[in-house]
Amino acid sequence: MKQGFSVFLLLACWTSLASAQLPTEALQGYVYVEPFELRKEFAFRLTVFPEWMARATEVLDTAAQGKLLKELGTTLSEACPLLADGRPAEFDLSMIRFVQVSPDLGVIKDARPAIPVGEAMIAAVFTSPRDGFADELTLKWNLFPQPDLNIPAHFVSDKGRGSYVFTKEAGQHTWLVPKGAPPGLVPVPIPVAIAMAPRIALPVWSLALLGLALICGVVGRAAKGGGQVVAGVLAGLFLVASVVTWGWGGFSVREPGSKAPVVVDEDAAEIVNALLLNIYHAFDYRDESKVYDVLEVSVDGPLLERVYLDVLRGLQFDDGDGPRVKVNHLDLRQAHAEPLDGEEGFLCDTEWVAVGNVVHWGHSHTRLNKYHAWLTIKPVDGIWKITNLEIVEEGRI
Numbered sequence: 542m543k544q545g546f547s548v549f550l551l552l553a554c555w556t557s558l559a560s561a562q563l564p565t566e567a568l569q570g571y572v573y574v575e576p577f578e579l580r581k582e583f584a585f586r587l588t589v590f591p592e593w594m595a596r597a598t599e600v601l602d603t604a605a606q607g608k609l610l611k612e613l614g615t616t617l618s619e620a621c622p623l624l625a626d627g628r629p630a631e632f633d634l635s636m637i638r639f640v641q642v643s644p645d646l647g648v649i650k651d652a653r654p655a656i657p658v659g660e661a662m663i664a665a666v667f668t669s670p671r672d673g674f675a676d677e678l679t680l681k682w683n684l685f686p687q688p689d690l691n692i693p694a695h696f697v698s699d700k701g702r703g704s705y706v707f708t709k710e711a712g713q714h715t716w717l718v719p720k721g722a723p724p725g726l727v728p729v730p731i732p733v734a735i736a737m738a739p740r741i742a743l744p745v746w747s748l749a750l751l752g753l754a755l756i757c758g759v760v761g762r763a764a765k766g767g768g769q770v771v772a773g774v775l776a777g778l779f780l781v782a783s784v785v786t787w788g789w790g791g792f793s794v795r796e797p798g799s800k801a802p803v804v805v806d807e808d809a810a811e812i813v814n815a816l817l818l819n820i821y822h823a824f825d826y827r828d829e830s831k832v833y834d835v836l837e838v839s840v841d842g843p844l845l846e847r848v849y850l851d852v853l854r855g856l857q858f859d860d861g862d863g864p865r866v867k868v869n870h871l872d873l874r875q876a877h878a879e880p881l882d883g884e885e886g887f888l889c890d891t892e893w894v895a896v897g898n899v900v901h902w903g904h905s906h907t908r909l910n911k912y913h914a915w916l917t918i919k920p921v922d923g924i925w926k927i928t929n930l931e932i933v934e935e936g937r938i
Contacts, residue, residue: 570621570694570707572680574718577827579630579669579678583617584640587661590686594658601656610637610663617665620684625675632667640664670827674698679715682707747784754779804887809878812925813889813916814871815839820927821868821895824852841921841928870896874911886919886928911936 567589571582587593593613598605614637623630639651640662651662682692692707694714701719754776761772804812816839823835833849840848875892892913917929 566693568684568686568690568692570680570682570692572623572678572694572696572716574675574678574696574698575671575825576674577671577825579623579625579632579671579675580635581621581623581632581667581669583663583665583684585663587658587663589690592686597658597661599658601658601661603654606639606656610639613637613663614665617684618667622681622683623669624679624681625669625671626677627679630669632669635666635668637663637665668827674720675718676720677715677717679713680705681713683712685709685712751780803880804878806876806878809887809889809918810873810876812918813876813891814873816916816918816925816927817873817893818871820848820852821871824865825867838924839926841919841926844928844930866897868895868897872896881917881919884919886917886925889916889918891916 568583568585571580571584573580573582587597587609593609597609601609614634617637618632618634623632639656641649641651641653641660642662678696680694680696682694685692688709690708694705694707696703696705696716696718698718698720703716705714705716707714757772757776757779761769761776764772819839820836823832823839826832826835832853833845836845836849872894873891874894875890877890878887879890880887890913892911894909894911896907896909912932913934915931915933916927918925919928920926921928
């Protein structure tokens with residue numbers, strides 16, 4: 542393979558950060574509602590916290606930065622509890638970092654070994670896995686580093702958004718989540734299966750038991766007395782078991798003289814489109830086992846773990862934390878199928894455009910990227926799966 546599968550999704554996973562800007566307010570909050578995740582985000586300037594400013598040196602070196610982020614992470618994890626449908630949502634810290642605004646790249650990690658305390662800006666992300674959309678959220682804002690501050694917070698779902706300004710006197714807000722109809726999980730496409738070559742099922746267990754029945758019958762004819770009776774009884778039992786287990790287990794073989802059907806481009810396009818969408822959409826889930834379950838529908842076993850790790854790495858934030866990028870559209874430009882020599886399945890010369898989206902700190906960014914790859918697709922247990930993938934070319938549109 543020319544490049545790893547991470548290249549396959551790398552650009553689709555990255556959003557155009559050039560237009561992203563931190564809020565002008567000293568402290569701001571965000572709540573994002575996704576089908577499989579709730580996300581709380583904080584963005585603020587360190588100068589808004591007098592107690593931290595009093596303890597900080599004029600310039601924060603690497604050691605001071607790490608210590609400060611650790612303490613702030615603990616403070617923020619206990620701040621601003623959120624109820625989802627009346628139940629407390631448990632959040633884990635996904636990302637906390639110093640950030641800065643680049644004229645060319647937008648919001649980026651502040652990697653300076655020494656950050657002037659007056660310039661220090663921090664962003665933090667907390668995530669909570671979900672099994673489906675929440676209907677109602679209640680946020681209690683209790684983080685007021687200065688008592689007279691007005692704290693704007695924004696609530697965002699796939700179908701709408703809302704904003705609220707928290708004050709010491711009005712520190713709680715309930716938001717009814719706007720959702721599409723019908724509400725629920727993001728649909729995961731199922732691979733399209735077309736007719737395979739005619740096959741004959743061989744019921745191995747039943748044939749084995751039938752063989753034992755015949756052996757016992759032969760032995761019984763040669764035996765005498767009690768042995769003949771025992772052999773006859775065993776032959777009968779094995780025969781009954783053979784009938785009962787008919788069709789259990791076993792394997793199938795192609796009918797003699799039959800040939801694997803030739804997959805035409807139109808059918809290949811339908812198959813490839815479904816398989817690629819399955820791979821992208823599997824990562825809408827946050828539970829690892831569920832991601833594997835959905836991936837396994839499209840990817841053959843030996844390829845599964847590598848695809849999972851590479852795709853996950855590509856969909857995570859720039860250094861492996863923060864919100865996950867979602868690929869929400871696929872434009873299949875080409876799917877030219879070629880038969881495999883002596884095997885069922887086909888090799889597909891494929892080109893497609895993936896549209897990736899990520900939402901963070903109040904901004905949604907999109908990037909379109911074009912890919913050219915060779916996909917090897919074979920029938921596995923009666924459905925089409927990708928068994929190999931080779932990236933030929935990728936680029937941004």
